[in-house]
Amino acid sequence: MITKALLEEVLAKAMSTGADFAEIFVENTRSNSIYMIDGRVDSITDNTIAGVGIRALLGVRCVSASTIDLSREGLLRCAEQVADVIGDHPTALDIHLTERIFPDIHAVKIVPDTAKKATKIDLLKAGYFAAKNYSDDISQVSANLLDVDHNILIANSDGLYTEDRQIRTRMGVSAIASRGGETQSGGMSPGRRMGLEVFDLFPPEEIGKEAARHALVNLSAGYCPAGKMPVAIENGFGGVIFHEACGHSLEATSVAKNTSQMAGKLGQKIANEKVTAIDDGTIPNGWGSINIDDEGTPSQRKVLIDKGVLKSYMIDKLNGRRMGMQENGSSRRQSFAHSPTSRMTNTFIAPGEDKNEDIIASIEYGLYAKKMGGGSVNPISGAFNFAVSEAYIIRNGKICEPVRAASLIGTGSEILQNIDMVGSDMQTGQGMCGSASGSIPTDVGQPLIRVSEITVGGR
């Protein structure tokens, strides 16, 4: 691998034209995925991702370069490209790297990359056939078992030299239900920052059964009605509402450039007092957890909103400079080929004091959104959308018939005020969040909440 002496040489080269900071990010990732469809193992993904990203800062100017050429010449050429663009004052620096080891709070028992393929295939088949055999109406199932062994090394001109190994395992089962020419789908895909022992928490049979149940509910559902109404959003992946409606707008990526609706609002009341929201990268084995961020800063627990008042942003080094604020362990990147920026880790609405039954009983006519799909947001306007993948009509305080193909839309500032009941049973859901620095694992979460009014896009 790359020696410490070479890293020092490369950093000095990147700094050689006057940059005030340089960083090198070395990645070696093993990624395995087994995919089943039609009842058989269909394909195996077996990738090795390896390369280096070099970044230099001069004030708020940022120049980055990446390469897969890990030879001394390749690395120096990459650093030289950075130096050529960042500045023009010849500077000679002597960089000395000191190793720092941060505690690993995410224990892994069974390293998936070293497990037998047959073991993993047995786990996957258990999930697959639990879905397929759930009902005669399940016409097709696909399933995959993904494991990632992501090794990073970060060294910078401040002398930091540190490493982290991030192991993640996830199973996804997707079921298709068909009856009389109608086709609907359902799925479940839990994961954790841990090894194959994740399936003690989530037995594959239960993942498969849940995917099939979900598809069958939608098969018997009519179309969702359209219009404004109160909505109760269930815990777990329901937390995607906060992720889209507010989380992205609190990333320094957009705050620092004044392109976020939340810029300049620290200390102000931006949400209903029932809302306390947290981004916490330190949850042991959480899907979005990290020991250190991709700049080598230890992960933190950040209260973003405390009883409706904006307390904190998610900040990386570069945008921290723009904002005059300290980075707080929020810098993340998909790979060496992406430039890091502030992103979420595990982000959730904290438990409140309302009872679930009171929340449902309070709605005369509205929607109970039990499962959510993904969503997206425009941080400038705060306009967001996300999909509901399992929903029921609430009539006179009771959950009634299922409806399908709904989406919820609104703006962040509006929805945050409208979250007026918050239950106590917080659960998380796993997602892959795509944004400026690529696709990264993030957790969303919340207890059951009530949104007093939101536009439901049915038909």
Add this chain to the structure above:
Amino acid sequence: MEKFDILKKIVKECSEKLGIAEYELYYSESSGIRAETFRDEISAFSSSVGGDLLYRCIVNGKLGYASTQYLDESEMEKLVARAAENASVIEKDEEAIIYGGAAPEAYRKVPECKFTMPSAAFIRERAMKNRNLLYAADGQIADGTASGASAGQSRTFLFNSNGLDLSSFTGSEGEFFRVVLDNGEEKQTGGEYLPNGFEKSDDERTEKIEKAIKEARAKFGAGTVKTGKYNIVFKNDQMEAILSTFLSAFYADNVQKGLSQLKGKLGEQIASDCITITDDPFAEDNTVQVPFDGEGVPTYCKNVVENGVLKTYLYNLMTAKKDGVETTGNASRGSASIGTRVYTFYINKGEMTREELLKKAGNGIYVTGMKGFHAGANAVTGDFSIESEGFLLENGEIGAPVKSFTVAGNFFELLKQITDLDNELDFGGPGGTRIVAPDALVPGMSVAGE
């Protein structure tokens, strides 16, 4: 490339050592350079050198795949061994195929790509010049306004044990203009892309900038719409987004796996008479011309839908074999499988002008922005419900801006509901896979708003 020749030789030796008779090596290397501005300076500059070495082989009649970014000689032995092990656990019973090659004349000759990468200094300067044009263009320009310039090139090599040895080279460059306008009450955005623009005149750039500003300005003061049924005209880029979302329904692989509503519909009317959909690997305005697909098969132009009738699915060798037909040359090369791709995939234009189309729509909504397809649409069922913005149509005239509503429907019903298309197609854009469509009129769609 010398490096690839060395890797070929090593992989050949490693494969033979393990008794592997049929194998294939696919290498794509790319490099890119990109600059972006913020306020009055370059805020981000990046350059990249990347590459993926993909290997697959047949062991006991099954295909195994593996890939790496380490291009060391010592890595090749591991790569071959991993793929062979992966082959041993594959259970699907389709016949494993590695292409034997076609006669050289079967591959269409495309003009040699003469692209050369511009220097870092040039890209930086280009982005700054554009930035100055942007900030001079309007008094309401606000933070977040950015311009950028980028260039990239990629080289692909395909070598297999059946005698195939192909390569291709493409390069392209482009500039983008992103406008944020602040009128004191709200911010709105607009954006334009200028492909292959470096040799173009500043007049063309100014034209793009004015278009982006016009787009942002028109959105100021947007109102809402009442929930109900409306005649909808999807602007071309929105129709393109819809088509992209449901494109996979045309892939034979999805049809065969029961994941497409087009199953059993070959030769049937699946769309209005006015719909003809073409897939063209050699579209004139696309800088990326593709003479061979991901399996090395020669490509050609074909109609997928003709006057509303489904003519063919899109095939690779494996899915074609399953249906007893010839491949359509639409294989994509993934790191773990052969998939399906399109080239320039477009709905042929209609006969009306945009004005005539809007006139025919009468009262309704001209939808110019839709967001969240990755979540709000189901590619299998065709159902969608999407956050949208646009303009009211009043007696065929574009009226007040509207936002915060959803348009819901089903793609497969939509294909039949489209009554008319306008006569403009915009093939300009970044090179590579392009989905293109004209404006389309769909009467009586469900809209959720106030």
